[in-house]
Amino acid sequence: MAPPERSDEPVGDGVDALTEARLEGSRMRPNAARLASWVEWLLHPEEHEHDRTVIYPDGTRREEPGPVTTANKTPGHFDPVELEFESVLAQYPLVGQYLDGMAAFSTQKVERTNSLLAIGAAAIKNVWWAGDTQMSRLLSELPDEDDWGGPAATARVPVMRRLALVGCVALFWLAGCTGDEPVDRVTDRPVVDLPADRDENTVVTALRRADLCSVLGTAAGPGERVVASSPARCALGEPSPEVVLRVGTLDSQERLVLAATGFSGAKAYVDQRRTDRCAIHFPVSFRLAVTLETTGNSCARAEELADGVAAGLTGSTGAAPVWEACALLRTVPGTEPGPVEDLDSCVDTSSSATLELVYPQDFxxxxxxRETIGGAEVWATVDTDPDHPSCALEWAPAAERLVVRLRATTCEAVEPMVAPIHAEARTPPPETTATGRLLYGPDEPDRRFAGACGFADLRGARPQACSPFTNAPAEAVENPLDTGDEPGAACALALAAVTEHFGDLRAVVVDEHGTFACYFVAPERLVQVEFSVSPRTTFDQRPGARTVEIEGHTGNVFTERPPRPGYRYVIAASPDSGVLRLRVTAGPVAGAELGDGGAKAERVLADVLRQHFGGRR
Structure with missing residues (x-):
């Protein structure tokens, strides 16, 4: 069955996936096409009125069967406003890896019951399913060269090579694998010097001494009433806050898609993707940020306050320290606090209990x-709903307004935590000394990517897969068809043409699962150009693609839809084999427009084909 309002053939993202899987002639081709069409449909909810993950105003993400609307808050406008949404697959970055593994086996014909290799094929599939999870974990947790030194780090290289050799031999004998000899990316990939994150304990110490209410009040000016709802959250305007200053997280992908700017010499990211809110994030580590939020459909109010907030945060780390939730949770034996998220809450990963620090208006x-637990007068709120049971224990450990709240599914899970937390929270927070600058400078890296790689959308690749291009002349490339095997060769071929037609973009080398590509990016992140050569791929006209001829070379053009509009070109490099791939997309900054990017892309391809692949034939 095809997706609603679609056919069994993909028309966008899935077309290239089918081409690369080389399924022509396979009995699995129809099923693979249908699967690709479904994945494509799920990836682009903006094209239909069906399943999507809706982003609610409080940040909650929930899968819904269709669009969700809310009342229009603009005076005089009565049409409902659709809530923001994203693909239901957005939280699963490894979908591509999963499908690649299945495609690898769908090209084999040894699974038939009358095949002598059927048992071996079944075994390999089981090994793949079991090993993929562990191998992914092994690769993600193995320390990088810049994080690990000494004899063990040196010895790991031959060990990993032997593991790869054993896997290759097993696949060869059991599954009849064929193809080109794999390239040893351990030695061929350029060594990448990645920037180091700040020490999180030092950052948290500085945040504990940053008086956010004083910072916000000074930025707002006299006459404004500032109210703290928790140790690390302050607001202007009650009872409905119009401005909030808080500590939270800002992940690497969010930093990539948000426009970067500066206030009072500090780096900041502006988020105005929602119509009812504006947020300005000041990063303080690779994970954490101080966020200034305002309500309304404009960032004018936030930008008015941002310079004052940045200046205040720069010099505010000498205030009296406040409690931090994970520090209190660590006083309970047997707990395993998760990473610091916002100073005011912390999750015990061993029990899923949550500790919160609040300044409630009503207590x-x-x-x-009322109960007495661990020497504290505790107030218990219990919900006995069998489907969603919950227990919240709250108490004021000292005469001040701070209230500690423990949440879990049952009271028995959190009652033993009360005594040690109460004993610690009754005392003043420990004195700490904040050192170093809290905010980042405008050009200071706040993501774990080398140089201009921080401006590129690597589509899930690890930071080590990208390195800045060190200029090399195109004449140094001996065989243009082999550029995929040589780091930087694709950049050398396309640099002059991309610079002429797209302007002064920065080139980075990206290892795309065994093929070296070149991405051209800029700090503004308004456009991204990707170029690569696949020497062992044969060009084939694909359904759903527009056919073009550039300098006598036939090719396909695929149109990519918002939120990242763009074009993907697959052009025959020669009559026999080899294709050129060029992809130009708006962004990765949200809301970027491509303009005449398609016309520029064709001019780039024309120059590259004419200069390096024989031109018009």
């Missing part, structure tokens, strides 16, 4: 019962 909570 004790209504309908709560």
């Amino acid at each position: 004790p909570p209504p309908l709560a019962r």
